[in-house]
Structure formats: structure tokens, C-alpha cells
Amino acid sequence: MDNGVVRAIRSLSRLLSPRGTDFTLLTAASLLVFLANSATAVVATIVLGAEQRGVMVLGVSIGGVAALLGATGTGSALRAGLPSCPDQHGRHRLLSSYAWWTAAGALVAGVVAVIATRLSASLIDPALSGGALLAAIGTFAGVQVVLAQTTEAWFADGRYRRGSTAIVTTTAGGLVAVLVAAAVSDEASVLLLAQGIGTAVVWCGQIRPLREAGLLVTNRPDLDDVAALVGKGAPALGLTLGLAVALRADRYVLGAVAGTAAVGVYSLAATVSEVSRLVPQTIGQLFLRDVALVGGRQRLSRWVGSSVVTTTVFGAAVVTIGGPLIEPVFGPQFAGASRLLLLFVIAEVCFAPYAVASRGLLGGGWTRPAGVFGITAVVVAITCYVLGARLGGSTGLAIGCAVLYGVLSAASVWLFCRLTRPSARPSDPEGGKA
Numbered sequence: 001m002d003n004g005v006v007r008a009i010r011s012l013s014r015l016l017s018p019r020g021t022d023f024t025l026l027t028a029a030s031l032l033v034f035l036a037n038s039a040t041a042v043v044a045t046i047v048l049g050a051e052q053r054g055v056m057v058l059g060v061s062i063g064g065v066a067a068l069l070g071a072t073g074t075g076s077a078l079r080a081g082l083p084s085c086p087d088q089h090g091r092h093r094l095l096s097s098y099a100w101w102t103a104a105g106a107l108v109a110g111v112v113a114v115i116a117t118r119l120s121a122s123l124i125d126p127a128l129s130g131g132a133l134l135a136a137i138g139t140f141a142g143v144q145v146v147l148a149q150t151t152e153a154w155f156a157d158g159r160y161r162r163g164s165t166a167i168v169t170t171t172a173g174g175l176v177a178v179l180v181a182a183a184v185s186d187e188a189s190v191l192l193l194a195q196g197i198g199t200a201v202v203w204c205g206q207i208r209p210l211r212e213a214g215l216l217v218t219n220r221p222d223l224d225d226v227a228a229l230v231g232k233g234a235p236a237l238g239l240t241l242g243l244a245v246a247l248r249a250d251r252y253v254l255g256a257v258a259g260t261a262a263v264g265v266y267s268l269a270a271t272v273s274e275v276s277r278l279v280p281q282t283i284g285q286l287f288l289r290d291v292a293l294v295g296g297r298q299r300l301s302r303w304v305g306s307s308v309v310t311t312t313v314f315g316a317a318v319v320t321i322g323g324p325l326i327e328p329v330f331g332p333q334f335a336g337a338s339r340l341l342l343l344f345v346i347a348e349v350c351f352a353p354y355a356v357a358s359r360g361l362l363g364g365g366w367t368r369p370a371g372v373f374g375i376t377a378v379v380v381a382i383t384c385y386v387l388g389a390r391l392g393g394s395t396g397l398a399i400g401c402a403v404l405y406g407v408l409s410a411a412s413v414w415l416f417c418r419l420t421r422p423s424a425r426p427s428d429p430e431g432g433k434a
Contacts (some may be wrong), residue, residue, distance in 0.1 A: 023302045029164030030278045036171040040178050041271045044191055047182045050333050055127050055261030056188035057267040061248040063113045067144035068244050070109025073233030074101050075152030076362040079288060083155040096221040097229045102149040106142040113141035124255040136193035150206055153215045155285065166206050172201030208299040238371030239358060245381045250397050253385040258393060266394045269337035272322045273344035276314035280307035280355035287356055291363030300416060307352040315345035343398035350402050352408035366407060366419050374414055377408055379397045
């Protein structure tokens with residue numbers, strides 16, 4: 001076996017030793033969430049067909065980006081700031097600001113999602129202007145803000161079990177609702193609205209545990225505290241928004257170039273390949289908190305190596321097992337997804353280092369450098385996607401994803417190492433925390 005692979009496996013073993021419970025818990029939760037989302041995608045794909053499935057995928061993509069805008073990076077600010085709160089009073093003020101901004105952000109996200117979808121109708125498909133679909137996308141976006149912010153609050157407090165349970169149960173609620181809706185309708189708007197409502201209903205069960213843990217503080221906050229929270233989080237929005245564009249804007253570009261049916265086929269291949277992302281995402285979550293508490297430069301190379309190795313192993317299994325099953329399960333109209341799968345798995349391997357290093361940037365509180373990096377990533381992503389789609393359609397777009405992910409990984413690792421170099425003190429305007 002190659003020495004690099006052996007070292008990576010040993011590094012993963014060392015990672016599991018001190019943090020085994022958290023690692024196992026987050027990996028299991030990621031797997032369950034992935035399975036629930038995959039089941040939702042499978043049901044929607046079978047019931048809706050390629051064209052309507054493409055409409056739903058675009059709705060989810062637009063809603064997801066709008067949710068990030070609504071949260072405005074405050075989840076990352078909480079995770080960087082809560083572990084180091086000096087006293088209970090400071091903690092209370094921070095969480096009060098967080099709760100109120102979350103409520104406002106959910107409303108803003110819904111409105112932004114509706115406007116963006118309506119404007120996209122003339123560019124992609126008139127079906128995007130339907131009132132029922134707009135209501136579904138707005139609801140979905142608002143619910144995603146609340147769900148993501150809740151998970152960030154649990155993780156910020158180091159309560160990985162609670163946070164994992166929250167994301168798994170709410171995702172399962174969305175799946176159950178989609179199953180019920182699929183039994184009575186074959187419209188993308190109905191399934192998407194059901195997913196949002198089902199998720200929201202299950203989330204209501206989180207209110208009491210959040211209060212008991214002291215993480216849901218609804219007292220009216222000081223406006224200066226809210227401004228400080230948003231000011232800390234907004235620069236990080238560039239990084240999270242860059243990630244959203246890197247993961248979702250390809251669907252939007254393909255819809256504009258080739259239509260919603262092509263999006264449905266493309267999205268199926270991308271969804272199947274994402275099982276190989278489970279371990280890098282889990283490591284990234286743990287790395288974020290470690291950096292927030294004690295730094296993490298010395299662990300980066302080991303964790304990135306472990307992420308790349310496990311992604312490669314999972315990816316090989318996905319291609320071997322998943323590829324031959326796509327056409328028999330979904331029908332001949334989705335046969336093109338099998339040909340795209342290998343390209344997406346390669347892209348996932350390229351993405352693994354970014355999943356770890358980008359979380360380290362947020363955990364270290366380097367929101368301004370991270371924000372600049374994220375905004376730059378948006379420009380690079382759009383360029384890769386537009387060129388790929390125009391030159392090679394779905395295949396060119398998948399290749400563009402691999403190129404983009406490789407660039408993002410190299411840049412995020414370099415930036416993290418630069419900001420954590422020994423000479424970069426906290427007060428250092430170049431390398432320190434913002």
C-alpha cells in the first residue's frame with residue numbers, strides 16, 4: 001500500500017482516538033441525513049420525471065442560497081464566539097441577538113427566494129413563475145434558515161448529539177411529508193411545500209430542549225449586540241455563499257443553457273456521488289470547534305489526508321455499485337446520469353480538502369479573509385460553470401466542477417496555513433483574526 005495512504009489511515013485512527021464519540025456521532029448523523037435526502041430525491045425523481053424534478057432542484061438551489069443570505073453568517077459567528085464567552089451574561093446577550101436575527105433572517109430569506117425565482121422564470125422556464133411554486137420555495141427557504149441556525153447553536157455549545165439529532169429528525173420529517181405528498185400529487189410545488197412544512201413541524205419539537213439548554217433566549221436584545229453579531233458574521237457570508245455557489249449554481253447555469261430536464265438528470269448524478277462527502281464534512285465540523293478553542297494548524301495535514309483517502313474509497317464504491325443501478329431504477333430518461341457519475345466522484349475527491357480547511361477559517365474567526373476568499377470563489381465558480389456548460393453541456397459542467405473544487409481546496413488550505421503561521425499573531429492585520 002502507498003505510504004501516503006498508510007499515513008492517512010493512521011492519522012484517521014489517531015483522530016478517532018480522542019474524539020471517537022463525536023466523530024462517530026457526526027458521521028452517523030451525516031449518513032442518516034444523506035440517506036433521508038437521497039430518499040427524498042429518489043421519490044421526487046420517480047414521481048416527477050426529469051423536467052419537473054429539474055424545477056424542484058432549481059427551487060431547492062435558489063432557496064438554499066437565499067437561506068444563507070438570511071442567516072448572514074451569524075451561525076459561523078456564534079460558533080466562533082460562544083465557546084469563548086467570558087461569563088453567563090455575555091452568553092445570554094449573544095444568544096438573544098442570535099435568536100432575533102434568526103427570526104428576521106427566515107422572513108428575509110423567504111422574500112429573497114420568491115423574488116429570485118420569479119426573476120429566473122424568463123431566463124430558465126416559465127414554470128418557475130407559478131404562484132404555488134413561489135410559495136413553496138419561500139417556505140422552504142425560511143425553514144432552512146431556522147433549521148441551520150438551530151444546528152449551529154447546538155454545535156457551538158459542543159452538543160454534537162443534540163445537534164445531530166435535530167438535523168436527522170427534521171430531515172426525516174421532510175422526507176415523510178414528501179412521501180405523503182407524492183401519493184396524491186406529481187407537481188414539484190406540492191412536494192417542495194410538503195418538504196418545508198414537514199421539516200418545520202418536526203423542528204417545533206426542538207423549542208423546549210433549546211430553552212432547557214439555555215440556547216434559545218428570546219429576550220429583546222440590545223441593538224448594538226445584534227449589530228456586533230451581524231458585523232462578525234457578515235464577512236463570513238462570503239465563504240458560505242461561495243460554498244453554496246460552488247455546490248448549487250451549476251444547476252442554475254445548466255437550467256439556463258439546457259433547460260429543466262437536463263437539470264433533473266445532472267442533479268441525480270450529483271446526488272448519488274455526494275455519499276463520498278460524509279467523512280470530510282464530519283471532520284470539518286470537528287475541526288471548526290478545535291480551531292475555535294485551541295487552534296489546529298498541526299492537525300490540518302492529517303485530517304485533509306484522511307478526508308481525501310476516505311472520499312476516494314467511498315467514491316470508488318459509489319461508481320461500482322451506484323452507476324449500474326441508475327437506469328434500471330429511474331428509467332431510460334436518466335441514463336445520462338450514469339455517464340456523469342465518475343466525473344462527480346472525481347470532483348468530490350478534489351472537494352475533500354476544502355471541506356476541512358474552509359471550516360478551519362470559520363472556526364478561527366478569520367471572517368474577513370474568509371469572506372474575500374468566498375467572494376472570489378463565486379467569480380471563479382461562475383466562470384467555470386458557464387464555460388463548462390457552453391463548451392460541453394452537462395459533461396463540461398461536471399468537469400468544471402472538478403476543476404473548481406480543486407482550485408477551492410488548494411486556495412483554502414494555503415489561506416489557512418498562511419493565517420496560522422507562527423509569525424501571524426492575533427493582532428497581525430495580515431494573518432490575525434478579524
